Amino acid sequence: MMTQNLLVELLVEELPPKSLKQLGDSFARLLAASLEMQGLMSKDAPVTAFATPRRLAVHIGNVAAQAADKAVTQKLMPVKVGLDAQGQATPPLLKKLASLGADASVVPQLKRALDGKTETLFWDSIATGISLTDGVQKALQEAITQLPIPKVMTYQLADGWQSVNFVRPVHALAALHGADIVSVNILGLQAGRETQGHRFAAKINPIVLHNADSYAQQLSTEGAVIAGFAERRAEITRQLTSAAAQEQLTLIDDDALLDEVTALVEHPNVLVGTFGAAFLQVPQECLILTMKANQKYFPLLDAQGKLANKFLLVSNIRPIDSAQVIAGNERVVRSRLADAKFFFDQDRKKTLASRVPELNRVVYHNKLGTLGERSKRVLTIAKAIGLELGGEALANQADQAANLAKADLLTEMVGEFPELQGIMGNYYARHDGFSEPIAQAIEDHYKPRFAGDALPRNPVGVCVALADKLETLVGLFGIQQMPTGDKDPFALRRHALGVIRILIEKELRLSLDMLLKQAKDAFAAQLIKENDFIFDLKIFIFDRLDSISREQGYRPQEIEAVLSFLPPYLIQVPRRLEAVRAFSDLPEAASLAAAYKRIHNILEKDMKKGPMPGVGSVRNLFIDIHFLMEPAEILLFNALNTIKPQADEAFEAGQYTQSLQLLAALKEPVDAFFDSVMVYTDDANLRANRLNLLTLLRDAMNRVADLSKLAVN
Structure with missing residues (x-):
């Protein structure tokens, strides 16, 4: 199906600057998502958002004039409701078909299938693809409804009777598919091909758009407007950097201020202003905040990082002689800085200590x-x-x-x-x-x-x-x-x-x-x-x-292993995480973690049974060497006696990685124990002794982290 590029623009009164970028991106995203959902564009079609103080627009590539037809299956109603005893359509079925644009002639084509336990009638049909006009109309309505508008305005349309709601009053709607107007309407406006350029600097007003692809170029050449937010921001940054370098001063980085200023101008022109050096006696944080917050100026720093008595302003006009623009801004900033100086002087007349009792009020x-x-x-x-x-x-x-x-x-x-x-x-x-x-x-x-x-x-x-x-x-x-x-x-x-x-x-x-x-x-x-x-x-x-x-890149199971113990000293957590990460990378880690989880489960199950008779209860952890009968449990006991003191010493010294790595040597004795030793033997003394041995092993392994959390389920 033949496609062309689409442009949609809303020309509005000045939009809230702090919301402009989000509004522009959302308008483009919502419109494109709706058109894609309706089958009018592909998922990978290029989408370009435009946003200036007076417009929200989007350019979308390869949009079809009509969506492709598609097969649809519609569930109608249970067979016993839709057909009578002779197999003829009942009034409810005929009514349903009529609502779908069909009649009794399609009844022989209906299919029967089970819907749960009920035999149901289904109709397979071909749905005609939506037209571009209808699709854009639907997309526009959805986008405007879903825009993240901080506060909606209600305003009257030109007829003086109807009222509509939007973030700011909309004055024109442009919609072009290639060179053709898409006949849609929204907020009381019919789409055309006209838009407005800069209020004062435009060469032509109104601008008649040739086609969807000429939008940005025509706004630039005929309307003196940089339509793209990112392009306008980049141009402001270039001018600010150049102006600061010419003054041999440094610009203070402030992305939020740069975004806000980008949302305030369509035709940026950076100028240099000056204020009296006497104001520099006021703390520079006060002066910087005053200039940024109240005037949207960009303060400058000298080579020592101290505030200079010069600033950069971004004007929306480019007069032949900019002296009056600069002078006007300098008058305003002097007044603002004078207020700051007054506050500073007044505040110092009273000590901080004398203000403390007032906090009680x-x-x-x-x-x-x-x-x-x-x-x-x-x-x-x-x-x-x-x-x-x-x-x-x-x-x-x-x-x-x-x-x-x-x-x-x-x-x-x-x-x-x-x-x-x-x-x-x-x-x-x-x-x-x-x-x-x-x-x-x-x-x-x-x-x-x-x-x-x-x-x-x-x-x-x-x-x-x-x-x-x-x-x-x-x-x-x-x-x-x-x-x-x-x-x-x-x-x-x-x-x-x-x-x-x-x-x-x-x-x-x-x-x-x-x-x-x-x-x-x-x-x-x-x-x-x-x-x-x-x-x-x-x-x-x-x-x-x-x-x-x-x-910081730690895996969830590593974090859970460390934090599940709620370490009392948070200073230990990073080193414990590093230790667990290093342990996880050892070839013995998976086997030991699985063994630890098995030990943990055995001991948890045993605790629920309560104390048992016999030599050595789990409570006093006494291990009687006379009840170490199997070679594997003797091997584990000897290995634990050798390795545990070293691991404990490393733990107490805060060397958590070394502590866990020492325990890795227990892999073979632990594997051998579980391969050949039965813990729950009928002999109560042997059983108690082996449970105590496992308890000592668990206590040795869980000082840094709960290693059972590393086991693969």
């Missing part, structure tokens, strides 16, 4: 009290951690930093820019005369804030960061505010990952059980009732550790 959570109460709990936990890690000196520093950690939330700068929490606390603490470790800890106690973020820089920051995250986790789990499904309004998964990363990457030998108990003890009894939530929280943390380990 700010509600943190209606069940967990005020920010002041939360700060005291964090302080208590941080001080306890400090004692564990560095004694009284570190505990006192952690106490001081935790006391001040939340005070900057009450400053005007953080009130204006919440993203600066902690950062401003660092600056204000320095201004108040606090030491570097204290000031850094105030900033760092929020870290890590996201995946890949840096960890606290010093031990004081580590104490407060751990305390802050543990207090949040214990408090919210304690009042049953756990994450459900995708919903995690308090970012508890992020807090758990932060605890894991700090404990492991900072190599802290702190027991997770101890930390959770210290955090729970910091809460008043009336806030958190006694229940099992601490165990649930512990499992929650280990679930996050499981996810991290999978991302």
Whole structure:
């Protein structure tokens, strides 16, 4: 069947910039998926999405004018309902056939087959393939309905009577199959071949599209619009990099800002602006955030990584003389930076310590009290951690930093820019005369804030960061505010990952059980009732550790082998995983894992039977050499006596890989034991002795991980 390329475009009012890329990709994907489902295009047909502030469009290759006919089998009804005693069609059958566009003439062609236990009538027919017009109409309606629109607008159509819903008002619809218009309509608009170029820079408006393939070129040459999001982003990046290099400055990488600016312009033009050097006295984080968040400017850094008093702006117009555009933007940025300077100057008139009592007037959570109460709990936990890690000196520093950690939330700068929490606390603490470790800890106690973020820089920051995250986790789990499904309004998964990363990457030998108990003890009894939530929280943390380990490339069975024991010190987990990975690669691993699983099952079954009579119960693990009768059990006993002390010594030294590799030498004695020794012999003394031997073997093998998890089922 002959195919041509298809173009569909919605011309709209300015779309929300933060959603534009997703809207453009979704529009293309949904439209193509529907056409493929209807048989109008193949799965491998090329699909190109276009998205600018004023349009969503898609170009699809090799779209058929009509889908191919296909054979279909339709179930009609039970034979006893559709045919009378003489085999003639009943009224219900005739009615059903009429609804399918057939009549009584097809009754002789109907087939009978069992549907479950009921004999049923089926009709084999040929369904005519859908036409392109009908297919595109259906695809458009589905795509518009399913678009991930953050907030729908309701607006009136040109007739003044009808209203429709979409993300923004749509002004034109273009649909071309090759050079031919596809006669579809949506949102009160009939498809044509016209579109609009840039509001001010277009050479021709409206633009009359020649065919589906000329869309991007005509928009560029006639309309001064770069239609493709990726192409426009690449052009902005090129101009930004070039402009920064000419100024001998460095651009700050910010993909989110670049995406947002790409969604704001159709005809990018990068210009260089300047602001007064006096503003550089304000912390550069404040200036950078002001320029990015409020003005969508790109700040520049000098060779030392310090903020320069120049910035790059991306204009949507290219006047002959850009001086007025630059001057206008410089006036706006001066006003914004003046606000930041005012906030900074005002905030420093009051010390952080003087703000701490005010935290008691700010509600943190209606069940967990005020920010002041939360700060005291964090302080208590941080001080306890400090004692564990560095004694009284570190505990006192952690106490001081935790006391001040939340005070900057009450400053005007953080009130204006919440993203600066902690950062401003660092600056204000320095201004108040606090030491570097204290000031850094105030900033760092929020870290890590996201995946890949840096960890606290010093031990004081580590104490407060751990305390802050543990207090949040214990408090919210304690009042049953756990994450459900995708919903995690308090970012508890992020807090758990932060605890894991700090404990492991900072190599802290702190027991997770101890930390959770210290955090729970910091809460008043009336806030958190006694229940099992601490165990649930512990499992929650280990679930996050499981996810991290999978991302690092460990196999699920290796992770389960290590984490099923809930190791008390998370610092041990990476080395245990490495050891299990190394053990898994040994030729003896599969056999030993299977043997371990067999041992585990035997002992589990035996424990359910309760204590047994005879010499040596499983409880005291005494092995009487007089009851070692078979050569294979003597061999295993001697091998275990030789290897177990060495493996235990390696384990205690933290050499987990070596510990497991030493155990690999037990393969032959273990195989021989199971080949020739009957554990459940009738002699109670022999049976008890052999069960004790297996218990010692299990205990030797399961110190690093549960090796039974490595066994192939």
